[in-house]
Amino acid sequence: xxxxxxxxxxxxxxxxxxxxxxxxxxxxxxxxxxxxxxxxxxxxxxxxxxxxxxxxxxxxxxxxxxxxxxxxxxxxxxxxxxxxxxxxxxxxxxxxxxxxxxxxxxxxxxxxxxxxxxxxxxxxxxxxxxxxxxxxxxxxxxxx
Numbered sequence: 732x733x734x735x736x737x738x739x740x741x742x743x744x745x746x747x748x749x750x751x752x753x754x755x756x757x758x759x760x761x762x763x764x765x766x767x768x769x770x771x772x773x774x775x776x777x778x779x780x781x782x783x784x785x786x787x788x789x790x791x792x793x794x795x796x797x798x799x800x801x802x803x804x805x806x807x808x809x810x811x812x813x814x815x816x817x818x819x820x821x822x823x824x825x826x827x828x829x830x831x832x833x834x835x836x837x838x839x840x841x842x843x844x845x846x847x848x849x850x851x852x853x854x855x856x857x858x859x860x861x862x863x864x865x866x867x868x869x870x871x872x873x874x875x
């Protein structure tokens with residue numbers, strides 16, 4: 732007979748009122764957060780200030796809504812369907828999509844670097860053409 736008590740993590744806890752409010756606002760996007768903050772400032776200014784500080788601290792204020800997954804979406808994505816074959820397929824597809832996203836982000840980074848290099852090379856060529864004999868301005872107080 733197993734008399735060990737389960738860990739507190741094993742229990743499914745119902746989210747509190749603040750967690751429910753946070754999930755509700757997350758599902759509606761950044762506009763809902765801003766509206767709640769403005770209403771907080773209008774009716775009870777410390778609530779508005781608290782929401783503003785929380786939005787800045789949690790990076791909700793400056794993030795793009797499409798790049799950040801809400802908790803409810805994450806919960807649905809990780810939820811098992813009960814079909815192990817489908818769950819394996821879903822896990823493999825998600826892994827492959829994340830890998831493709833990483834490759835695409837690397838490609839975009841290389842593209843930005845190439846564009847920056849081309850712009851810098853163009854700047855240096857224009858600068859060389861604008862100075863007589865290709866001489867560049869020397870920094871003052873610098874030994875030759």
